Amino acid sequence: MMERGPILQAMAELKLYGMKAAYDELVTHAVKRQYLPQQVIGELLQAEIHEKQARSIRYQMTIARMPRAQDVEDFQFADTPVNETLVRDLARGEFLDLKRNVVLVGGTGTGKTHLATAIGRSCIRTGRRGRFFNVVDLVNRLEADSRAAR
Structure with missing residues (x-):
């Protein structure tokens, strides 16, 4: 099994920030629940998708120039x-x-x-x-x- 450091470094180089942020918690959870490798990959991909969506929303909120955050x-x-x-x-x-x-x-x-x-x-x-x-x-x-x- 590959060491944690190079995996996180590769994620950072590939700008997979969602995967990197979720990695430790997800792997710990996956080991406890005995996930299959494709389940771990699927969860990591979902984490990345959610991070990209959140980053896009933050960017759009910035360029929208709303006078204040109100809902x-x-x-x-x-x-x-x-x-x-x-x-x-x-x-x-x-x-x-x-x-x-x-x-x-x-x-x-x-x-x-x-x-x-x-x-x-x-x-x-x-x-x-x-x-x-x-x-x-x-x-x-x-x-x-x-x-x-x-």
Whole structure:
């Protein structure tokens, strides 16, 4: 059997960070449960898949430039006119498949930024991409693109 050090080094060189992080615990568990080699490999591959998905979500969250980390569960729907069912439907991201837009309108302090951020974060977690703009930044960007004929 190959020593632990070279295996972990090879995983690092191949950038298999999920496998490397799960290796010790998984091998210990596999020995106790008498896993077949293909079961161990399958578990290591699953660990790598989960790590890559998590890394992709973290990256997408960064480039989305959300103003803060807020989720639908954090929003207090009680005593607001906000339609909770609609917000939860939007958070599933189906409107994106239909190529629809969402515009949140309301006065200061009504939760527009919170809900936009929460919906965006939820969509990103399902593998979609997004980008947060406030109105001023969006208009400036559109004007700049228009001047540049894009």
